[in-house]
Amino acid sequence: MVSALKRAGVTADVLDPVIVPPRSRRRAVLKWNNGKIGFHAAKSHAIVDMRECLVLTPGLFGLVQALRERLAFLKQPAEIHASETLTGFDLAFRSDQKLAPSLTAQLAKAMAGLDVARLVFNNALVLENCAPEVEEGGARVKLPHQAFLQATSQGESFLQARVLEIAGRAGAVLDLFAGCGTFALPLARKARVHAVEQDASALAALAQAAKTKGLKPVTTEVRDLFKLPLTPAELKDFGAAVLDPPRAGCQAQAGMLAKSAVPAIAYVSCDAASFARDAALLTKGGYRIGPVSPIDQFLWSSHIELVGSFVRP
Ligand SMILES: C[S@@+](CC[C@H](N)C(=O)[O-])C[C@H]1O[C@@H](n2cnc3c(N)ncnc32)[C@H](O)[C@@H]1O
Numbered sequence: 301m302v303s304a305l306k307r308a309g310v311t312a313d314v315l316d317p318v319i320v321p322p323r324s325r326r327r328a329v330l331k332w333n334n335g336k337i338g339f340h341a342a343k344s345h346a347i348v349d350m351r352e353c354l355v356l357t358p359g360l361f362g363l364v365q366a367l368r369e370r371l372a373f374l375k376q377p378a379e380i381h382a383s384e385t386l387t388g389f390d391l392a393f394r395s396d397q398k399l400a401p402s403l404t405a406q407l408a409k410a411m412a413g414l415d416v417a418r419l420v421f422n423n424a425l426v427l428e429n430c431a432p433e434v435e436e437g438g439a440r441v442k443l444p445h446q447a448f449l450q451a452t453s454q455g456e457s458f459l460q461a462r463v464l465e466i467a468g469r470a471g472a473v474l475d476l477f478a479g480c481g482t483f484a485l486p487l488a489r490k491a492r493v494h495a496v497e498q499d500a501s502a503l504a505a506l507a508q509a510a511k512t513k514g515l516k517p518v519t520t521e522v523r524d525l526f527k528l529p530l531t532p533a534e535l536k537d538f539g540a541a542v543l544d545p546p547r548a549g550c551q552a553q554a555g556m557l558a559k560s561a562v563p564a565i566a567y568v569s570c571d572a573a574s575f576a577r578d579a580a581l582l583t584k585g586g587y588r589i590g591p592v593s594p595i596d597q598f599l600w601s602s603h604i605e606l607v608g609s610f611v612r613p
Contacts, residue, residue: 301572301594301606308576310583312608317594320454322354323361325599326384327449330364333377337368355599359384363414370410373403383432383449388417390432390443399424420445436460437486439512444501448479451605455597459568459607460486462593463542466566466609467491470539474562476525476553477544481506481518483568487542488515494538496521496530529553535560543567549574551581558585565610575606582610 338350378395417432431442450456475484478495503520510518529552569575590609
C-alpha cells in the first residue's frame, strides 16, 4: 500500500491493518470435481480437498463437508459461488454440464436439510426456499443473484463505521458503485442518499430495503460510471461522496470529483494500485488525503481492502 501510494506520488499515513478473525469469510468460490471440493492449490488447477479451514465461517465449512458427499452425481467439474446469509446459503453453480430436468431434481434433492435459501445453476434458478437476505444499517436486503457482498461481516462493519465517520455529517450523500446498499443504507439513517450503480437488480434490492422505517430518502440511478461519470455540475448538491469501485478503480469519476466542490470523499477499494492512481488525481485536484486504513479481510492472501478519506481544505 505504502509503495503503491509512493509510486503514484501520494503521501499519506497508512494505519496498521485491521485484521478480521479467522473463520469469518462468509462468501467464497469453491471448486468441485470428482468428489473433491475446496480451493485450487497455489498456481495450480489441482483442488485441495478441504478437510479443515481457518478462513470460512463454520457454517460455510460445514456446507462444504456436506456437498462433498451429496454432489457425486455431477459429471463435470463445477465452480460453486457460496454466500452465507441470514436466511440460508445462496449458491450459484457454474459448469459445462447442461441443466437437464433430471439434474434439477438431483440438485434439489441433494440440498434437502442444508439450509439453502437459493440455488442457481448456470444462471437458471433451481430452487428458492426464500430470498437470501443480509442486514445493512438495520435494513434487510434481499440479495439478487450475483450481487456483490463484502467478504466478511467484520470487515464490512469496519468499512461502514469509517465511511460514516467521513461522510455521515453531510445532509446529502452520493454513494457511487453502491451495490445493494452496504453504505447507502447505514448512511440513510443520517442523510439523504443518492445511490448510483450499473447493476439494476442491485439497485432494485437497495430501493426496496430503503423503505425501512426510520431511513431518510434514498434515490437510485442505474448508470455506467466508467463511461458516464457524474459531472461537477451533477456533484454540486452533495456534501459527501462514497466511492467503492471494482478492482479497476474509478479513474473517470475521480477525474470529475477532482474538478468538483464536494467537501468530503470516502474511498473504499480492493486494489492498492488503482486506489493510489485515483488518489493522485484527487490530491492534484486540491483534496487533502487523510489516513488510509487497510483491512485484511482476505486472510492468508495478498488481497487487501482499504478505506481512505479526502477532504477539501
Ligand atoms: C466492490 S463492489 C461494491 C458494492 C457496494 N458498495 C458494497 O460494498 O456492497 C463494486 C460495485 O461496482 C459496480 N460496478 C462495476 N462496474 C461499474 C460501472 N462501470 N459503473 C457503475 N457501477 C459499476 C458493481 O456492480 C458492484 O456493485
